[in-house]
Amino acid sequence: MNAHVATLRHVASMSDPVAPATVSNFSRTVSELLERTEYRRCDAGEDLEAVYRLRYKSYRTTDMVRPNTSQTIYDAYDDLPNSYKFGIFIDGQLVSTLRLSLISPENPVSPTMAVYGDLLDPILAQGTRLIDPTRFAADAEFSRLHPQIPYLTLRLASMACFHFNAPYCLSTIREEHVGFYRRVFWSEKLGELRSFPGLNYQVVLYIANVLGIRERFFARYPFFQATALEQRMLFDDPSLGERAPLTVLPTAKYIPEAA
Numbered sequence: 277m278n279a280h281v282a283t284l285r286h287v288a289s290m291s292d293p294v295a296p297a298t299v300s301n302f303s304r305t306v307s308e309l310l311e312r313t314e315y316r317r318c319d320a321g322e323d324l325e326a327v328y329r330l331r332y333k334s335y336r337t338t339d340m341v342r343p344n345t346s347q348t349i350y351d352a353y354d355d356l357p358n359s360y361k362f363g364i365f366i367d368g369q370l371v372s373t374l375r376l377s378l379i380s381p382e383n384p385v386s387p388t389m390a391v392y393g394d395l396l397d398p399i400l401a402q403g404t405r406l407i408d409p410t411r412f413a414a415d416a417e418f419s420r421l422h423p424q425i426p427y428l429t430l431r432l433a434s435m436a437c438f439h440f441n442a443p444y445c446l447s448t449i450r451e452e453h454v455g456f457y458r459r460v461f462w463s464e465k466l467g468e469l470r471s472f473p474g475l476n477y478q479v480v481l482y483i484a485n486v487l488g489i490r491e492r493f494f495a496r497y498p499f500f501q502a503t504a505l506e507q508r509m510l511f512d513d514p515s516l517g518e519r520a521p522l523t524v525l526p527t528a529k530y531i532p533e534a535a
Contacts (some may be wrong), residue, residue, distance in 0.1 A: 279357055309498045310526045314366075315510060323363055326363065327361060327370070332372060354375065360408065361373070364432075369415075374429050376433060379396070379408055382404075388410065392466070392467045406442055406445070408446045431500050432510070435484075435506070451469070461493075465482055505527065506526065
């Protein structure tokens with residue numbers, strides 16, 4: 277059996293017991309920070325420019341990219357209709373950003389598809405949707421004070437999986453970050469080291485069956501939960517004549533009350 281198909285079948289069949297419904301001190305800490313958090317979809321204007329500048333500042337801190345005169349990071353994927361760019365604000369300050377691409381058989385274009393399309397095309401051929409998070413960047417100083425920032429940021433990726441009924445979430449990451457994705461999302465390796473355009477290092481491809489691990493995922497990390505309203509405000513385009521929300525407040529704390 278093809279090794280990549282075997283990996284996908286393993287990820288799809290994961291059925292570990294649901295963790296006990298207890299809230300850890302770590303989850304309480306993340307939830308408290310979530311109370312101070314706002315999400316903004318950044319399609320134009322000053323927020324979008326700030327996102328491009330944060331990417332550059334963050335990537336240059338770790339020498340991920342070469343210097344450029346604009347001191348911004350932007351690429352053609354930012355303008356695609358299946359691309360969603362977000363800024364994460366805490367106490368009104370931009371602390372991180374993430375871009376999500378919704379990959380589907382109708383629109384099979386994303387940064388990770390350009391690198392690992394040979395491995396992902398068979399999945400799309402089954403009519404499956406994928407979420408491709410890229411351009412994750414965070415303010416270095418704020419991240420030192422609050423190491424929970426990756427959880428607040430990647431919460432957007434899990435919400436996108438549920439909102440768009442996309443079972444799988446991709447991760448093109450450094451090898452030293454693999455432990456985080458295996459621990460949090462039960463991700464499994466799908467692709468070996470490859471060069472990623474614009475980056476000074478190689479990445480590996482991991483995949484998580486987010487829909488399949490939903491119950492134990494929420495049991496361990498309740499702050500990843502979100503109401504359907506929050507998801508619609510973040511991902512749906514406004515109706516004709518309506519204005520898009522300027523900011524969206526997390527709704528994880530309301531889930532137990534609604535249960």
